[in-house]
Amino acid sequence: MTMSNHLKHQPRLSQTVKQIKPSGIRRFFDLASTMEDVISLGVGEPDFSTPWNVREASIASLEQGITSYTANAGLLELRQLISGYLSKFDTNYSPENEIVVTVGASEGIDLALRATINPGDEVLIVEPCFVSYAPLVSLVGGIPVAVPTSIENGFKVIATEIEQRVTNKTKCILLSYPNNPTGAIMEKDELEEIAQIIQKHDLLVISDEIYAELTYDVNHVSVPALKGMWERTILISGFSKSFAMTGWRLGYVAAPEVYAKEMLKIHQYAMMCASTMAQYAAIEALTNGREEMENMKVSYKQRRNFFVKSLKGIGLDCHIPGGAFYAFPSITSTGLTSEEFAEKLLIEEHVAVVPGTVFGAGGEGHIRCSYATSLQQLEEALKRIDRFIKNC
Structure with a gap:
């Protein structure tokens, strides 16, 4: 007798993954992709192409047949250059055993969390924040705990707000300055207040400083450069933003x-190594790419000044972002939620922005607008936004 009935296969999915929502940014990009004449202020990347000399270095490595794996931690020459580059921010890291080259800064954040967080550990996350932070904490079994900021203080995190949320389960705080999506920065005296709380409660810091070069009015202050913070900080950075190398x-x-040796173990098994050709491009970027980077920065500052002034001119309150390339205006005067504003603006005026709520609950009442696009595009987008507001 043969068994003719077979059990129907049921998908064997992780409950943790099922509970994580897809990126809120994607929905608007998917909708925008079906429309014509859309001006996108939603993409978080430079509108500049990677400088030619950087691209040429990668091409040269291909032409020479340099296509094999590198050391797991990355090319030593690149790590040496990264070490030298970071020293400009008054930090000191050994190229041999304190730097790991990753597949984007996003992998770096994932590695830092996987190497340090146990199930049930609480991770403080300053919000609004980059969309991946809370989901990545959840994926490793940690518990994300939001630390709010507000437009009243320029979206800077306040020490007392951190301390109020520390419990006996708190292990780590995730900081990101200059901030995505608000463009906020923290100055040295402000960070020193935070550092005192961190040291008082013996917390680890994961400091995402991917926008370090894109500060416009004051110099960037790196968290591990603060007194007593180097030994308790994992620094995350990369080439995407400052060097216009997002796709690399x-x-x-x-x-x-x-910490670095444990992150390297995970990286060995998950990735082996970062792209060889991209690493040669990064060597050129660090060696001969500073002038192009400074030119981009000058352009971003010009656009920031124009865009923020114009937003205020059409009735949207907006703090002056000290870094990155985002404006985070308030849209509460329209009576619409962030989601409603972004969706209606896209459908009615073909301008794509990101609702503030995708960056955490504290983003409600705001939208993120990237000014990493041409002045001509920004001018047209502002005309459309102005028209939309008047018709609300």
Whole structure:
């Protein structure tokens, strides 16, 4: 007798993954892709192409047949250059055992969390924040705990707001300055207040400093450069934003060896190594790419000044972002939620922005607008936004 009935296969999915929502940014990009004449202020990447000399270095490595794996931690020459580059921010990392080249800064954040967080550990996340932070904490079994900021203080995190949320389960705080999506920065005295709380409660810091070069009015202050913070900080950075290399997917982590060696183990099994050709491009970027980077920065500052002034001129309150290339205006005067504003603006005026709520609950009442696009496009987008507001 043969068994004719077979059990129907049921998908064997992770409950943790099922509970994580897809990126809120994607829905608007997917909708925008079906429409014509859309001006996108939603993409978080430079509108500049990677400088030619950087692209040429990658092409040269291909032409020479340099297509094999590199060391798991990345090319030593690149790590040496990263170490030297970070020293400009008054930090000191050994190229041999304190720097790991990653597949984008996003992998670096994932590695830092997987290497340090146990199930049930609480991770403080300053919001609004980059969309991946809370989901990545959840994926490793951690518990994300939001620390709010507000437009009243320029979206800077306040020490007392951190301390109020520390419990006996708190292990880590995830900071990101200059901030995506608000463009906020933290100055040295403000960070020193935060550092005192962090040291008082013996917390680890994961500091995402991918926008370090894109500060416009004051110099960037790196968290591990603060007194007593180097040994308790994992620094995340990369080449995507400052060097216009988003598609190359190249970042790095810098941390004391006790952390770096554990992150390297995960990286070995998950990725092996970052793209060889991208690493040669990064060597050229760090060696001969500073002038192009400064030119881009000058252009971003010009656009920031124009865009923020114009937003205020059409009735949208907006703090002056000190870094990155985002404006985060308030849209509460329209009576619409962030989701409603973004969706209606896209459908009615063909301008794509990102609702503030995708960056955490504290983003409600705001939208994120990237000014990493041409002045001509910004001018047209502002005309459309102005028309939309008047018709609300």
